[in-house]
Amino acid sequence: MKKFALAGNPNSGKTTLFNLLTGSTAHVGNWPGVTVDKREGVYKKLSEPVAIIDLPGIYSLSPYTPEEVISRNYILDEKPDCVINIVDATNLERNLYLTTQLMEIDVPVIVALNMIDEVEKAGDSIDAAKLESKIGLPVVKISALKNQGIEELMRRGLEASKHPRKGTTVLEGGKLTHLIGDCKIALEGAGVDNALFHAIKLAEMDELEVKMHPKSAGMVEEFKKTFSDDVFGSDFEAIVADSRYKYIAHNYSSALTKKHKSGKDKMSVSDKIDRVLTHKVWGIPIFLVILFAVFHLTFSENLLWIGAALPEGWVSLPGTAFEGVFGDGGINSPGVIIFNLLDLATSSLSGALGDAMSAAGVADWATGLVVDGIFGGLFAVLSFLPQILLLFLFFSILEDSGYMARVAFILDRIFRKFGLSGRAFMPMIMGFGCSVPAMVNTRTLADENERVATIRVIPFFSCGAKLPILTAIAGGIAQISGLGNADLITYGMYLLGIVVAIVSVLIMRNTTMKGETPPFIMELPSYRTPQFRSLMMLLWDKTKHFIKKAFTIILASTIVIWFISHFSFNWKYLPDENMNDSILAGIGQFIRPLFTPMGFGSQLNDWGWVFVVAAITGLIAKENVIATFGTLAACITSGFVADEALEGVDSVANMISATGIGVPALIAFIAFNMLTIPCFAAVATAKAEMPSKKKFNNTLIFWVVTSYMAASMIYLIGEWWWTAFIWAVLWAAAIVLIVLYNKGKLQNLRLPKLSFKKRS
Numbered sequence: 001m002k003k004f005a006l007a008g009n010p011n012s013g014k015t016t017l018f019n020l021l022t023g024s025t026a027h028v029g030n031w032p033g034v035t036v037d038k039r040e041g042v043y044k045k046l047s048e049p050v051a052i053i054d055l056p057g058i059y060s061l062s063p064y065t066p067e068e069v070i071s072r073n074y075i076l077d078e079k080p081d082c083v084i085n086i087v088d089a090t091n092l093e094r095n096l097y098l099t100t101q102l103m104e105i106d107v108p109v110i111v112a113l114n115m116i117d118e119v120e121k122a123g124d125s126i127d128a129a130k131l132e133s134k135i136g137l138p139v140v141k142i143s144a145l146k147n148q149g150i151e152e153l154m155r156r157g158l159e160a161s162k163h164p165r166k167g168t169t170v171l172e173g174g175k176l177t178h179l180i181g182d183c184k185i186a187l188e189g190a191g192v193d194n195a196l197f198h199a200i201k202l203a204e205m206d207e208l209e210v211k212m213h214p215k216s217a218g219m220v221e222e223f224k225k226t227f228s229d230d231v232f233g234s235d236f237e238a239i240v241a242d243s244r245y246k247y248i249a250h251n252y253s254s255a256l257t258k259k260h261k262s263g264k265d266k267m268s269v270s271d272k273i274d275r276v277l278t279h280k281v282w283g284i285p286i287f288l289v290i291l292f293a294v295f296h297l298t299f300s301e302n303l304l305w306i307g308a309a310l311p312e313g314w315v316s317l318p319g320t321a322f323e324g325v326f327g328d329g330g331i332n333s334p335g336v337i338i339f340n341l342l343d344l345a346t347s348s349l350s351g352a353l354g355d356a357m358s359a360a361g362v363a364d365w366a367t368g369l370v371v372d373g374i375f376g377g378l379f380a381v382l383s384f385l386p387q388i389l390l391l392f393l394f395f396s397i398l399e400d401s402g403y404m405a406r407v408a409f410i411l412d413r414i415f416r417k418f419g420l421s422g423r424a425f426m427p428m429i430m431g432f433g434c435s436v437p438a439m440v441n442t443r444t445l446a447d448e449n450e451r452v453a454t455i456r457v458i459p460f461f462s463c464g465a466k467l468p469i470l471t472a473i474a475g476g477i478a479q480i481s482g483l484g485n486a487d488l489i490t491y492g493m494y495l496l497g498i499v500v501a502i503v504s505v506l507i508m509r510n511t512t513m514k515g516e517t518p519p520f521i522m523e524l525p526s527y528r529t530p531q532f533r534s535l536m537m538l539l540w541d542k543t544k545h546f547i548k549k550a551f552t553i554i555l556a557s558t559i560v561i562w563f564i565s566h567f568s569f570n571w572k573y574l575p576d577e578n579m580n581d582s583i584l585a586g587i588g589q590f591i592r593p594l595f596t597p598m599g600f601g602s603q604l605n606d607w608g609w610v611f612v613v614a615a616i617t618g619l620i621a622k623e624n625v626i627a628t629f630g631t632l633a634a635c636i637t638s639g640f641v642a643d644e645a646l647e648g649v650d651s652v653a654n655m656i657s658a659t660g661i662g663v664p665a666l667i668a669f670i671a672f673n674m675l676t677i678p679c680f681a682a683v684a685t686a687k688a689e690m691p692s693k694k695k696f697n698n699t700l701i702f703w704v705v706t707s708y709m710a711a712s713m714i715y716l717i718g719e720w721w722w723t724a725f726i727w728a729v730l731w732a733a734a735i736v737l738i739v740l741y742n743k744g745k746l747q748n749l750r751l752p753k754l755s756f757k758k759r760s
Ligand code: GDP
Pocket: 008, 009, 010, 011, 012, 013, 014, 015, 016, 017, 027, 028, 029, 030, 031, 032, 033, 034, 035, 057, 114, 115, 116, 117, 118, 142, 143, 144, 145, 146, 400, 528, 531
């Protein structure tokens, strides 16, 4: 099968085109650096099927970052039959810079002028035929978003792939040409492929290249001495780059006709918006407000803050089937309304099933397993799906509109002080979705220690699977103690994760993970209206993933949990009331003391072990925490509330009254689950992405220690406020030690080395 590679600048629409061509649903993001690995699919609408490869975005073929290396090596080593160079036509000059390098490789290249819809909307026009004759490569105008020009592009691409092509260059005239010519002949003599391309990279003194061809590099070195350009001296990289840009400006730009000749004195709308959103002082508060609005719309039960002013019963609809769905006191947010509607459906379903099973004379334990174990557990988690989706919808809108890229830009200013570049922010934000792709995305970070530090804190950006823990417990707290709104608590916990991440990075970058913070260069993408179709595709993907997980890992876990909570060590069935004699309870009782400093250990009553075992099941998948609550709460219920499968919030409320746990301990419980060792999949990914086994082991320790410390601090301060002073002193001492150490004041201080002697 023929192979076509998509190469282009970040954010030029490669993935959008890839999805369109191959019918896949790869993640499209309105910011650079979303695709870090190459991805393959098949285009079937030509006379023969063609494999399409989506490469990470690159600005040039002189790599600075790992993903640039991936793209360059792919084109040079795998020799695709055609390279589709996707060019953001709204940014023609800058994008063509890469084109002038791609054309130097001996491979057929076709230029796709993407986003032509935006160019035309702005009233500009591009003469593709003229550009084509100047560049000497086929040029096709397309819109990947609006599906325009795609067939022509592929047809001409196929045509181009049939004729082998020799590299050409725009670097002509002058002394430099001699050097390139000489290098090329030398390389050809040595049997090197793509001699022209390599010769030019040598002339640019490209690091990779100098290592590969040391002999020819010597020649360039000699030549350098005879060379003195008046502007750049003998900085060949700059000379070459300058010639490329000059060539583009002289020869290609005439193909573009702008509606407004001088755009300089007029500020674009986008610039005006940016002046506010990326403001030095207001940028961050605006971000925090936007983030709160998102949580408020998803979790609030008092949407307009006018609950108290409403006439009795107006929104709660007492006596109807929809009692409390749209509000109870206050008006519910869209997220809570969908949640309630789903809740209505699932609880009547499991109620009816339970009744039917008992009526049919099914054994007690079987009814228990199905209604409490499976339904209780699964529904506890599934009931949060609507809110998870809604939250993701909001996040995706923020991302696709181009706002998140601005946030990265604002945060770079602060992050830099902590030893992280704004680039690290992208994988972190991805962590709000799922840690696994986020950890993979850290490959865009050039400094290894920065990368390790980032991978370690990614789980602190609470992922979709952790959301049910936050929501259910926040809801439970609100319901039992009447304290705070669920939206505020959830929002607060997200912020807590971010703060812990920043503090951890700060400490790591000043102690064990020192390193340079590379400059962060990111162009801000233009603001765009998010595409309905791509948003829906994303949500559909999430839903599929979630349902699949629910009916595999989570289902299996709830069944296991139900069994070991209803059988004793000598394998006798125990009814709900005797659950405290079960295997699970035994295990929980045994390890409980470890959790005492965090408030959910030995101080709770007989049922207290449920918190410990729930946290442990979370190590497999974080949804399990609430699934376990669901399963167990339905059984504890017998003595407390209704006897039916309980949704997440009710099951937590039930746990609270059954165990006597207090609010500080509940918050500590959320914090512990959020910050501790993430799920199995994330741990495996961290292991694969870490540079060494030792760093991975330290990462596990880091997660355990951080979560334990943060959760204990929350519990202790929440329970006895004056302990805050003790913590403050401890922290101050730690900071002073780190600062002194880094200033070299403590160099004489030798820590006693522990040594273990082998017993003979
Ligand atoms: P990549 O980084 O090159 O893979 O770029 P993406 O495919 O992720 O797209 C970046 C942004 O450009 C997204 O917001 C897309 O919706 C948008 N986009 C892609 N193609 C077009 C197009 O033809 N027209 C317009 N108006 N927007 C596009």
